[in-house]
Amino acid sequence: EAGVAQSPRYKIIEKRQSVAFWCNPISGHATLYWYQQILGQGPKLLIQFQNNGVVDDSQLPKDRFSAERLKGVDSTLKIQPAKLEDSAVYLCASSLGGPAYEQYFGPGTRLTVT
C-alpha cells in the first residue's frame, strides 16, 4: 500500500514570496490533515478536510494560508506572502475516518523562509 506522498520535499524562498505544497493521501482515506511542525515542537493542525469539505481550519492563519482539496483526493496548501516565522516542516496526514483514527503521515516539506 502506497503511503502519503508530498512534494516538494524542500523549499527555500524569500519572505513575501508565495509557495505551494502538494499532498496525495492514501487511497480511500476520507480525512486529510495539514500540520505545521516547527523545529523542536509537536505537529500543530492547520486544517482538516473530510472528503472535500473543511472540518476544522480554526488554527489556519487565513490572511496568508489557504488550502483546498479538490475532488476529495489531492490537496494543496499555499502560503502567500510568506513570513520568516513560517519556516517549518509542513506535514500532510490522512486517515480512514476522523481524528480518532490512526493518522498516516507523509514525509513532509521542509520550508525555509529567508
Added chain:
Amino acid sequence: GQQVMQIPQYQHVQEGEDFTTYCNSSTTLSNIQWYKQRPGGHPVFLIQLVKSGEVKKQKRLTFQFGEAKKNSSLHITATQTTDVGTYFCAGQETSGSRLTFGEGTQLTVNP
C-alpha cells in the same frame, strides 16, 4: 483551549536502561494516541488508548491511560539504539475534535 504537556523534554539513557515519558492534558480526553518520530522522519502511529485505566503492551513498550483520562505514560523496558527518536502523545478532547499533540520527549540512547 486544550493543552497537552509532556515531560521530560529530553532524556538520555544508556542502552539497556528503562525510559518513561509522561503526558498530561488540561482537559479530559476521549482518547490518546502515541506517535514516534525518528530523526529526520515523520510521525508514525504507535497506539491508541480509549478506556480509563487502560494498559497496552507492544513488546518492550507499555502504554497507560490514567483513571481520570487526563494523563498517559509510555514506558520502554531495556532501551535499544533503535528506540532513538521523539515520542509524541496526542489527545482528542471529544469525538470529532482535533488531535492536539504534545511537545514530545526526545530520547537518545548511548550504546
